[in-house]
Amino acid sequence: EAAVTQSPRNKVAVTGGKVTLSCNQTNNHNNMYWYRQDTGHGLRLIHYSYGAGSTEKGDIPDGYKASRPSQENFSLILELATPSQTSVYFCASGDPGGVYAEQFFGPGTRLTVL
């Protein structure tokens, strides 16, 4: 059974609208991450979290907010969506308790902002 799930899998939004992408993990990992993937840019880190109640800015946080209400759930929020935020978004979880931190990825959410 999938340990990191994302919803929705596909989303079409309008410019200026609010979008919430959700992620759930059953790995019991403390760390969770949000990335976006665009052709030619690989995986770029937007926000991450060390545990419930914590959120940290990654490399490209502008235009995004994050929320970590529980160990299992981590949301990415686009308050005012823009076409430049059209992308594929991946959530991941990782265990900082290990010496070397592997990250486990969800299946991704394809977001199109019109």
Place this chain on the structure above:
Amino acid sequence: QQQVRQSPQSLTVWEGETAILNCSYEDSTFNYFPWYQQFPGEGPALLISIRSVSDKKEDGRFTIFFNKREKKLSLHITDSQPGDSATYFCAASESNNRIFFGDGTQLVVKP
């Protein structure tokens, strides 16, 4: 400044050949180097990894060669199969801190 660089951007090999994917990094404090494999429509998944204390790591047909002095790595896929066609990400990390990903190499293995 990009922490991890990969080349080539795309690579096509014939079935049975060895595919060589290259990677370099900037920060000399990085000590853990995972390679992730991603198939279309899926999230990346860990394929193989190496720690900086080693210069080689093998797992079946997949081998990482690591040169700490030059801050370079390469992933060799021997006897390449069409099922190996995917995007491969080289990444780097310092212990259990965040992972920095390269832009990926798209591998196509032709039958």
